[in-house]
């Protein structure tokens with residue numbers, strides 16, 4: 001039990017599972033009160049019940065602006081204020097080649113992955129501006145900072161989240177509100193278990209695969225790794241950080257690879273055209 005979020009109130013979307021759930025548990029362990037939104041009602045209520053008086057579940061589909069506004073308003077009504085908004089809810093969305101992606105799947109993907117984040121930033125700003133403080137955190141992805149790492153709609157939405165983060169940060173700084181996002185690589189969660197094994201409950205299968213592919217020799221990324229990044233952005237420890245996209249990817253987007261070619265062994269320095277030595 002820590003106190004890095006003592007006295008703070010957070011709203012988290014997609015809190016019934018994976019990273020959102022891990023963040024809810026960590027935020028409460030660090031002293032926050034949390035309003036948890038999700039479309040999985042039973043699972044969300046179970047998470048909130050396990051966290052006791054510090055947590056409330058609010059049925060919230062992030063594709064509905066009214067629902068997201070309702071989550072924000074419920075946090076204020078239940079706990080008196082909103083200090084942290086974590087726009088975390090997400091899906092894999094439309095998968096497949098660009099020339100056979102159905103437009104309806106494209107739109108439905110962006111409804112969750114981008115429009116849901118817009119509603120969260122908008123309504124958090126609405127209640128944070130009068131208080132002249134707040135931390136808004138949204139979920140991007142390594143697929144939002146590099147090409148080729150996710151399906152087209154997913155990658156497009158996650159890139160857009162980085163752009164929205166920078167733009168909203170530029171506007172909201174004068175109100176004391178910080179706006180940041182997180183770009184995780186593949187972390188072991190039900191979403192990734194499904195993507196890797198076809199079964200969202202196969203966490204062990206995802207653990208095995210991600211241990212092997214991790215740049216950090218055998219150390220897979222976990223939901224709690226992202227929750228800790230969110231904790232830092234939520235807390236006053238990051239008080240001078242805004243407009244930032246924080247990668248939790250073991251260096252993948254900066255070139256780290258488990259099989260990185262290296263210059264690990266000493267060889268005489270090469271001068272011009274094959275001449276070695278000094």
Ligand SMILES: NC(=O)c1ccc[n+]([C@@H]2O[C@H](COP(=O)([O-])OP(=O)(O)OC[C@H]3O[C@@H](n4cnc5c(N)ncnc54)[C@H](O)[C@@H]3O)[C@@H](O)[C@H]2O)c1
Pocket residue numbers: 013014015016017018019020037038039040060061062063088089090091112139140141142183184185186187188189190191192
């Ligand atoms: N796990 C990863 O490797 C990874 C990597 C990069 C980014 N992300 C992002 O992290 C976020 C969380 O992913 P996760 O891995 O924990 O997945 P998850 O599937 O375990 O959890 C996602 C949660 O979002 C909820 N959700 C989905 N659609 C919703 C909607 N319309 N309204 C409200 N809630 C909704 C789901 O019910 C679920 O509880 C997502 O935005 C995802 O894109 C995950």
